[in-house]
Amino acid sequence: MSLATYRFEVPGDDFTRAGEASGSLKRSLKKIGFDPDIIRRVSIAMYEAEINMVIHANGGVIDVEVSPQKIDIWFRDKGPGIPDIDLAMQEGYSTAPDNVRSLGFGAGMGLPNIKKYTDEMKIDTEIGVGTTVYISVYAK
Amino acid sequence: MTVSQLCESIGGKIIAAADASDNLIKGGYTCDFLSFVIGKAKSEDAWITVIGNVNTIAVASLADVGCIILAEDSPLDEDAKDKAEMVGIPVISSSKNSFELSVELGKLLGM
Ligand SMILES: Nc1ncnc2c1ncn2[C@@H]1O[C@H](COP(=O)(O)OP(=O)(O)OP(=O)(O)O)[C@@H](O)[C@H]1O
Numbered sequence: 667m668s669l670a671t672y673r674f675e676v677p678g679d680d681f682t683r684a685g686e687a688s689g690s691l692k693r694s695l696k697k698i699g700f701d702p703d704i705i706r707r708v709s710i711a712m713y714e715a716e717i718n719m720v721i722h723a724n725g726g727v728i729d730v731e732v733s734p735q736k737i738d739i740w741f742r743d744k745g746p747g748i749p750d751i752d753l754a755m756q757e758g759y760s761t762a763p764d765n766v767r768s769l770g771f772g773a774g775m776g777l778p779n780i781k782k783y784t785d786e787m788k789i790d791t792e793i794g795v796g797t798t799v800y801i802s803v804y805a806k
Numbered sequence: 807m808t809v810s811q812l813c814e815s816i817g818g819k820i821i822a823a824a825d826a827s828d829n830l831i832k833g834g835y836t837c838d839f840l841s842f843v844i845g846k847a848k849s850e851d852a853w854i855t856v857i858g859n860v861n862t863i864a865v866a867s868l869a870d871v872g873c874i875i876l877a878e879d880s881p882l883d884e885d886a887k888d889k890a891e892m893v894g895i896p897v898i899s900s901s902k903n904s905f906e907l908s909v910e911l912g913k914l915l916g917m
C-alpha cells in the first residue's frame with residue numbers, strides 16, 4: 667500500500683535550483699511523520715542523486731513512492747550513461763568539470779554517500795541512452 | 807558554546823540567520839567539497855569553508871551543522887543568504903583562513 671507518490675522534473679545545469687526536489691520531499695516526509703533519521707538518510711541520498719543528474723546528465727525525472735515500510739525513489743536521466751559502474755562507485759572517482767568543482771562538487775563522494783545512507787541501491791545504465799538510479803530506505 | 811559566542815571569540819561577523827545564533831557548537835569540520843561534508847560533518851559542528859553558494863546552505867542543512875564559517879572574506883551569494891535565513895543556518899564571515907579558524911575553533915573547544 668502506498669501512502670503517497672511524487673514526481674519531480676529536474677532541470678539540467680541549473681545549480682541554483684538543484685536540491686529543490688530533495689528539499690520538497692523532506693518537507694512531505696516530515697508532514698507524514700517519519701522518523702527524523704529516516705528523513706535525513708532519504709534527503710541526503712536524494713540530494714546526491716539529484717545533483718548528479720544536474721551535473722552529469724543534463725537533468726531528468728525523479729519518481730518517489732512512499733509506503734509505511736519504505737521509501738523507494740527512481741532517478742531517470744537521458745544523459746551519457748556510466749561506462750564503469752564499479753569505478754564510479756569508488757570514493758574519489760569523479761569526472762566533474764572544473765566549473766562545478768569551483769562550486770564545491772566533484773569530490774567523487776556522491777555515489778558512495780548514496781550507498782552509505784540507503785538500504786538498497788541499484789544503477790542501470792546504457793552508454794548514450796541514460797541512467798536510472800534506484801534507491802530504497804526502509805522505514806522501520 | 808553558542809554560535810554568537812564563537813563568532814565573538816574569533817572576531818567574525820554573523821551575516822545570515824542571526825536568529826539561530828544560539829545554536830550550539832560542539833565540534834568542527836573543515837572542507838570545501840560538499841559531498842565530504844554530507845558524509846562526514848556531524849550535527850552541531852561549525853563548518854569552515856570558502857564556498858558560499860546555495861548548495862553550501864543545502865548541504866549544511868542536510869548535515870544539520872550548527873553554523874557555517876566563511877573563511878577569507880569569501881562572499882555569500884544573495885540567494886544563499888535567503889536560503890540560510892529560511893532554513894535557519896547562521897553564517898559567520900571571517901577574514902582569517904581555514905587553517906587559522908580551525909586552530910582557533912579547536913582551542914575554544916579544548917582540543
Ligand atoms: N547520472 C549520471 N550520469 C552519468 N554519469 C554519472 C551519473 N552519476 C554519476 N556519474 C559518474 O559517476 C562519477 C562519480 O559520481 P559521484 O556522485 O560519486 O561523484 P561526483 O558527482 O563526481 O562528485 P561529488 O558527488 O562528490 O560532488 C561522476 O563523476 C560521473 O562520472
Ligand SMILES: [Mg+2]
Nearest residue numbers: 714718776777
Ligand atoms: Mg555526485
